[in-house]
Amino acid sequence: MISPRELYKRYFYISPIDLADYAERNRFRNYYMNWAALFGSFFTLLGYMILERNNLRQNLTTIIFFIICIAVNLVSILLSKVFAHASREKAYILKNIPLYIVFTWGMTSCVYNFYLQQNPFIGVITFFNAVLIMLCVFSICIHVFFVLVCGAFCGIAPGLLENFGLSGLFYFAFITGLVIVLAAFLRYRDKQYITALKKQKKSLQVKTFGNFTALYDKKVLKFSRTKSNELLAYLIYKNGSSVNTKELLAVLYGDYADSARYGASLRLLISDIKHTLSELEIQNFFITEYNNFRINPEVVQCDYYDFLAGDKTAAKAFTGEFMSQYSWAESATAFLERKACGGN
Incomplete structure (x- = not known):
C-alpha cells in the first residue's frame, strides 16, 4: 500500500530548483500588482479622509487599516526588488516571500472585516478575491x-455561523474545500508540465564557453536576424532574471539607443525568436511578460549554468572564454575566471 507521503511525492512534489522559473514569474507579477494596489489603497485612503474629514476620530480603525495596506504593499515591493537576483537554489523560497506577505494580509483582512468592521459580506468577498487571484495568477x-x-476559514467560522447560519457555514466550508482541491489539481498539472519540459531539456542545449551557440536536437538554431542570437545570449547570461526593453536596447544597440528608433527592430528580433522556437515546438524557454523578457534555465542544458552549480566537467571545459563574440560578456568572463580560481 502506498503511503500518503509517497503519493504526495509521486503526484505533487516538485523540487525547489525546478520551480525557480515559477518563482520569478510570481515575483514579477506580484511586483507590478503591488504597485497597482499601493496606488489604489493610497487614493482610497485620501478620498476617505476627505469625505470623512469631520469624523476621522470615529473612523480611526478604517484609516489604520488602509495605512497597513499601504505598508504591506511597500514591504512586498521592496522585497521583490531585493530578491530579484536570488540564486536558482533559493529562488522558490525567497522570491515567494513578498507574495505570501500580501496573501497573509489578505486572509487577515477577512477576519478584520468580519469582526472589527462588522461587515461579514465584505469579509467573504475579500476571502474569495484573494484566493482566486492566488489560484489564477500565481x-x-x-x-x-x-x-x-x-x-x-477557522478565524471567520464563528462569524459565518452567527451571520449566515449553519447552512451558510456549510456552503462556505464546501467551497473552501473545492478551492483546496483546485489548488492541488493545479499543483499536479504543474508537475506534469515540468516533467514534459525535462524531456525537452535533453534536446535543447546552449554552449557559452567560447562562442555562443544554441542547438536543438544537435542542430544549430538558425534565426533570420543576426542580433536574435545576441538577444538570446544576453538572456542566457542573465540566468532567468527578467530584463526590460530599455536594458535590451542598451545591450544590443548602445547605451543611448533611442527606443522610438530601435524599438521596432527589437520587436522584430523578439518575433523572430518566438517564430523559430514555435516551429521547433520548444516550450517555456523564451518568456515575455509586459515588455520584460527572460529565459527559463530549467529547460535548457547549458555549460554556464553547470559551471555556476559547481559541476566539475563544466569547470574543466571553461578555458577563459565566454560568449567571445559579444563585448558585454567581458565582465562575466572576468567573474568566471575568478570563480574558476576559487574566488567568489
Missing part, C-alpha cells in the same frame, strides 16, 4: 496556501 506553494486558507 503558482502556489500548496502547503502555505493550505495553512493560510484554513487559518482564515
